[in-house]
Amino acid sequence: MLTIRSVPYLGRILAPSLAEAASKYLAAASWDRRRMLHTRVNEKTLFDYMSQGIDVNLKMGTPPETLLRRSNEYMKKAALHRLEKPDAPCLFQYGPEAGDLRFRQELSHFLSQEYMDPVQVDDIIVTAGATQGLAMLANLLFSPGDLVFVEDPTYFIGLQALRQDCGLHCVPVPMDENGIIPEELEQYLKERSSIKPREIGGRKPFWSMLYLIPTFHNPTGVCLSATRCRRVVQIARKYNLLVVCDDVYNLLAFSQDEESALQRKRLFAYDDPSRTPTAPPTRPPTADVAPREITWPG
Numbered sequence: 001m002l003t004i005r006s007v008p009y010l011g012r013i014l015a016p017s018l019a020e021a022a023s024k025y026l027a028a029a030s031w032d033r034r035r036m037l038h039t040r041v042n043e044k045t046l047f048d049y050m051s052q053g054i055d056v057n058l059k060m061g062t063p064p065e066t067l068l069r070r071s072n073e074y075m076k077k078a079a080l081h082r083l084e085k086p087d088a089p090c091l092f093q094y095g096p097e098a099g100d101l102r103f104r105q106e107l108s109h110f111l112s113q114e115y116m117d118p119v120q121v122d123d124i125i126v127t128a129g130a131t132q133g134l135a136m137l138a139n140l141l142f143s144p145g146d147l148v149f150v151e152d153p154t155y156f157i158g159l160q161a162l163r164q165d166c167g168l169h170c171v172p173v174p175m176d177e178n179g180i181i182p183e184e185l186e187q188y189l190k191e192r193s194s195i196k197p198r199e200i201g202g203r204k205p206f207w208s209m210l211y212l213i214p215t216f217h218n219p220t221g222v223c224l225s226a227t228r229c230r231r232v233v234q235i236a237r238k239y240n241l242l243v244v245c246d247d248v249y250n251l252l253a254f255s256q257d258e259e260s261a262l263q264r265k266r267l268f269a270y271d272d273p274s275r276t277p278t279a280p281p282t283r284p285p286t287a288d289v290a291p292r293e294i295t296w297p298g
């Protein structure tokens with residue numbers, strides 16, 4: 001009796017939750033089906049879309065199919081060439097943390113030539129891409145909750161790495177046809193520089209970070225003007241900001257002549273007055289603009 005009477009009673013309680021569970025199950029099943037369809041759509045590569053003439057994603061700087069096909073041949077040739085050398089087994093051993101020394105030497109030579117500005121081997125650390133480098137810097141030098149200033153708009157995966165993966169608080173700074181607007185950045189900094197989210201010093205010496213794409217900015221395509229490059233460096237020094245340049249497109253200009261390359265100097269080059277065209281090359285860096293080195297306590 002108790003059971004029978006209890007059944008409708010329990011039924012009244014259970015029925016709504018059973019119905020809810022059933023509807024959740026059905027919703028989940030249909031979501032799963034949609035997700036499967038979605039996954040199938042996403043499994044298509046950019047080339048599939050391009051061949052159908054639809055949906056080209058301009059947010060990503062993806063190389064053309066023809067170039068990738070050639071890369072296949074180049075990589076095969078290079079790998080075979082290298083694997084035939086007597087020291088080839090060493091390639092599979094653990095190596096220096098900063099990356100293979102011979103590779104870094106070649107890269108420093110290549111970049112010095114292309115930038116027309118010396119790049120030291122010791123200043124190169126090999127990563128699995130720009131995004132990994134960005135995430136490494138953000139994780140090493142900042143703590144979750146720290147502020148990071150970004151151009152508005154900015155590269156969506158960079159933003160994701162900073163915000164979601166590293167837990168930083170991103171502050172968008174407006175830009176125009178000459179890049180980020182320094183006055184806007186300084187205004188934000190004046191308003192917020194009294195905020196001290198954590199102890200500054202030791203392994204976390206910077207108050208905040210400025211993430212910039214100064215050359216052929218993604219997604220707008222603009223370049224930060226020389227005047228603004230200079231101003232950004234001054235502001236960064238004044239407010240103890242680390243400027244992180246995501247300069248993946250620096251070498252991709254159509255015009256290869258020396259003049260245009262010098263016009264598109266790396267932002268880094270503005271950090272030393274002896275290298276800028278407005279200052280005499282022999283002038284020693286003054287205290288407030290000398291290149292700053294990060295030293296790590298033991």
Ligand SMILES: Cc1ncc(COP(=O)(O)O)c(C=O)c1O
Nearest residue numbers: 060061129130131155218246248
């Ligand atoms: C500004 C910017 N940074 C980084 C990347 C990707 O770099 P990586 O694949 O080396 O992480 C892209 C690609 O679209 C990009 O536009």
